[in-house]
Amino acid sequence: MTDLQTAPGAAEPKRMCFNRRDFLILGGAAVTVLATYGEGAQAQQLVTSSYARKVIGKLSGLRPGVAVPFNYPTDDIENILVMLNEEAGAGVGEDRNIVAFNTVCPHMGGYMDASVFKPEYSVLGPCPLHLSTFDLTKHGMIVSGHSTASLPQIALELDGDDIVATGAMGLFYGYSRNPSGA
Numbered sequence: 001m002t003d004l005q006t007a008p009g010a011a012e013p014k015r016m017c018f019n020r021r022d023f024l025i026l027g028g029a030a031v032t033v034l035a036t037y038g039e040g041a042q043a044q045q046l047v048t049s050s051y052a053r054k055v056i057g058k059l060s061g062l063r064p065g066v067a068v069p070f071n072y073p074t075d076d077i078e079n080i081l082v083m084l085n086e087e088a089g090a091g092v093g094e095d096r097n098i099v100a101f102n103t104v105c106p107h108m109g110g111y112m113d114a115s116v117f118k119p120e121y122s123v124l125g126p127c128p129l130h131l132s133t134f135d136l137t138k139h140g141m142i143v144s145g146h147s148t149a150s151l152p153q154i155a156l157e158l159d160g161d162d163i164v165a166t167g168a169m170g171l172f173y174g175y176s177r178n179p180s181g182a
């Protein structure tokens with residue numbers, strides 16, 4: 001019996017499906033963890049690089065629609081922390097709407113910052129070089145523009161009032177594999 005066959009009455013096996021994002025992540029990542037999106041049934045498996053935990057903000061200090069810049073996992077990698085107006089993939093908090101993303105466009109390194117965060121649409125962009133725009137509710141998936149990769153997402157956890165970064169999902173622009181961390 002192959003691993004795709006099931007015994008009579010047994011549940012169908014879950015098939016692992018790799019898209020371009022997963023392929024790129026697997027090429028650069030060293031360690032895997034799981035992240036889920038949606039209401040249980042729509043769990044999505046992502047591969048991430050793990051880094052030292054770092055407190056990047058306070059839950060009590062976050063405001064919906066206001067992006068907070070931070071550096072992680074190294075001092076030269078810039079990201080934003082945001083509280084969206086809707087649930088997001090790998091979001092943390094009571095409403096699963098707190099997420100963080102790298103701000104360097106994965107296409108050709110265009111620099112995006114909090115000024116191009118559009119909370120009304122939960123997107124980051126357009127990138128100033130070729131106008132890529134990324135959906136922050138769907139793990140940074142591109143919604144328009146030239147990029148063929150998603151925006152790297154920072155894995156988060158809550159520890160009381162602390163918002164803690166624990167890793168990164170995706171390959172940072174300019175790296176053939178993600179940095180080993182601070």
Ligand code: FES
Pocket residue numbers: 105106107108109110127128129130131132145146147
């Ligand atoms: S560098 Fe961002 S779309 Fe090309």
